[in-house]
Amino acid sequence: xxxxxxxxxxxxxxxxxxxxxxxxxxxxxxxxxxxxxxxxxxxxxxxxxxxxxxxxxxxxxxxxxxxxxxxxxxxxxxxxxxxxxxxxxxxxxxxxxxxxxxxxxxxxxxxxxxxxxxxxxxxxxxxxxxxxxxxxxxxxxxxxxxxxxxxxxxxxxxxxxxxxxxxxxxxxxxxxxxxxxxxxxxxxxxxxxxxxxxxxxxxxxxxxxxxxxxxxxxxxxxxxxxxxxxxxxxxxxxxxxxxxxxxxxxxxxxxxxxxxxxxxxxxxxxxxxxxxxxxxxxxxxxxxxxxxxxxxxxxxxxxxxxxxxxxxxxxxxxxxxxxxxxxxxx
Numbered sequence: 167x168x169x170x171x172x173x174x175x176x177x178x179x180x181x182x183x184x185x186x187x188x189x190x191x192x193x194x195x196x197x198x199x200x201x202x203x204x205x206x207x208x209x210x211x212x213x214x215x216x217x218x219x220x221x222x223x224x225x226x227x228x229x230x231x232x233x234x235x236x237x238x239x240x241x242x243x244x245x246x247x248x249x250x251x252x253x254x255x256x257x258x259x260x261x262x263x264x265x266x267x268x269x270x271x272x273x274x275x276x277x278x279x280x281x282x283x284x285x286x287x288x289x290x291x292x293x294x295x296x297x298x299x300x301x302x303x304x305x306x307x308x309x310x311x312x313x314x315x316x317x318x319x320x321x322x323x324x325x326x327x328x329x330x331x332x333x334x335x336x337x338x339x340x341x342x343x344x345x346x347x348x349x350x351x352x353x354x355x356x357x358x359x360x361x362x363x364x365x366x367x368x369x370x371x372x373x374x375x376x377x378x379x380x381x382x383x384x385x386x387x388x389x390x391x392x393x394x395x396x397x398x399x400x401x402x403x404x405x406x407x408x409x410x411x412x413x414x415x416x417x418x419x420x421x422x423x424x425x426x427x428x429x430x431x432x433x434x435x436x437x438x439x440x441x442x443x444x445x446x447x448x449x450x451x452x453x454x455x456x457x458x459x460x461x462x463x464x465x466x467x468x469x470x471x472x473x474x475x476x477x478x479x480x481x482x483x484x485x486x487x488x489x490x491x492x493x494x495x496x
Contacts, residue, residue, distance in 0.1 A: 169262030170474055173225035175216035178478035183471065186227070189266045194242040197272045199252060203285035203468070204260040205231040206477045206490040207318065208410050209435075213258065219433070222258050229260025229492075230435075232267070233275065233284035243269040251275040253284045255292075255438060261471060263494055270442045276453035283463045286318070286489030288449070291461065293407060293434040294323040295448050297383060298330065301430045302403045306331030308380035311367060311397070313390040314410060315352060316343035316487045321464055323383045324350050329460045335370055335379065337363055337390065339484065346487050350462060363390065367397040378402060388413035395421050403428045464488030470495055 167188045170181050192198045210228050212218040233253045236246050246252055252274055254267040275284050298304045310327040314320035315336030327334045328351035336352035338344050344355040356366045371378055378399035384391050387409035394404060395418070404427055417429055437445050455461045464487060469477040471492040480486040 167263040168471075169227045169259075170229070170471065171225050172214045172228055175224075176214065178211075178214070178475040181214065181228075181474055183474070186262070188264050192238050192240040192243075192266055194240040195269050196240045196266050197236055197243055197246060197252070197254070197269050198238040199232060199234045199254060199265050199267060199272070200237050201232050201260065201263055201265055201494050202234040202281035203232070203494065204229045204471070204492045205286040205289060205318075206469075206474075206481060206492060207231070207289055208408060208481060211478060211481065219435075220257065227259045227262050229256070229258060229262070229265075231255055231285060231288045232260040232265055233281045233287075234265075236272075237264065240269065243272075245269070246272055246274060251281075251284075253288050255288050255435075261474065261492060268438075270446070271438055273446070273449045273453075276456040279456060279463075282465055282468050282491045282493060285491045286465050287452075287456075287463055289434065290318045290322045290489060291326070291452050291463075292445065292448060293319045293432070294326045294383070295452060296434050296437060296444075297405045297407055297432040298323065298326055298381070299448075300444070301432050302381045302383070302405050304330050304332055304381050308332045309335065309371070309374070309376055309378075309399075310381045310383065311335045311337070311379040311394060312347075312352070312383045313337050313386040313394070315347040315355075317385065317410065317484075318486075318489050319385050319407060320383070321347065321350055321488050322461075324352050325461050326455075327351070327383075329455060332381070333374070335367060343487055346464065350464065358390070363393040364397050367393075371397070371399075381405070383407060385409075386411040387415050391415040395427070398425060398427060401426050401428075403430060405430045405432050407432055465491050467491070468493050
C-alpha cells in the first residue's frame with residue numbers, strides 16, 4: 167500500500183508518499199480501515215518536527231483522524247463490522263491507504279455525512295465539545311469568546327457554543343473569515359487584524375449589560391490569551407486548547423486570584439486513554455447534533471494525499487477555513 171512516511175524530523179517537504187508494507191491482521195481490540203480521507207491538524211506539523219507530546223519512533227506515518235470503510239475487525243470488536251462506514255482516531259498512521267485503529271476509537275458515521283467531511287470531524291468537534299462541556303461547563307445565556315473562530319477547532323466551538331445556548335463573540339483575521347464565523351452562529355465578530363480585542367469585547371459587554379465574558383476558548387495563545395485575561399468577568403473560565411499563534415503565554419497569577427478565574431488546560435487526545443467511555447458518549451451526542459442539522463462542518467480544501475505539502479502550507483499560512491482534508495487517490 168501507499169502511505170506518507172516521515173523518516174526524519176522536519177517539515178512537510180521532508181515527507182514521502184511511498185510504498186510500505188500494509189498493516190497486519192487486526193488484534194482482538196483493533197479495526198482495519200480502508201482510508202477514504204484523513205483530516206489535517208496543526209498537531210501534525212508538530213509531530214513530524216518531533217515537537218509533539220508524543221514522539222513516535224522513526225520512520226512512521228503521521229495523521230490522527232480518518233474516515234473510511236471497515237475491512238476487518240478483531241474478535242473483541244462488536245460495535246462495527248466489515249463494510250461499515252466509520253471515522254476513527256489514531257495515535258498516528260492516518261495518512262495511508264489502510265490503517266489499524268483501536269476499536270474504542272472507531273465510531274459509526276453520522277447519517278448523511280460524506281467521507282471528507284467525516285475525516286475532519288473527530289478532533290475539531292471532539293475538542294470543542296470536551297472543552298466547552300466537560301471543562302468550561304458552559305451554560306445557557308453565558309457569553310463565550312472564541313479565538314481563531316474560522317479555523318478547524320474554533321469554528322466548531324462557535325457551533326457548539328450556540329447549540330448550548332450561549333452568546334458567542336468570535337475573533338478571526340479578515341472579513342472573509344469573520345463572515346464564515348457568522349454563518350456558523352457567531353453573534354458578534356472581531357477582526358484581530360484591525361481591531362483591539364480587549365476594547366471591542368468590553369464594548370460588546372457594555373452593550374449587553376455584562377462586565378465581561380464568562381468563558382474563553384483559546385486555541386491561539388499569545389496576544390489573544392493576554393487580551394482575554396483582561397476582558398473576562400468575575401468567576402470566568404479560560405480554556406487553553408492550543409498555541410496556533412506560536413507563543414505560549416505565561417499566566418499572571420494575580421489576575422487569576424483577583425477575578426477568581428479558572429485557567430483550564432484541555433488536550434482532547436489524552437481522553438482517549440483516560441476516559442474512552444466519555445469520548446464515545448460525546449461522539450454519540452455530536453452525531454445526533456449533526457443529524458438534526460445543528461452542526462454544519464466546513465471543509466475548505468480537499469487535497470490529494472500525495473500533495474501533503476500543499477495541505478500543510480494551507481494551515482501554516484492560514485489560507486484555510488474550517489478543515490483541510492487529504493483524500494486517497496483510487
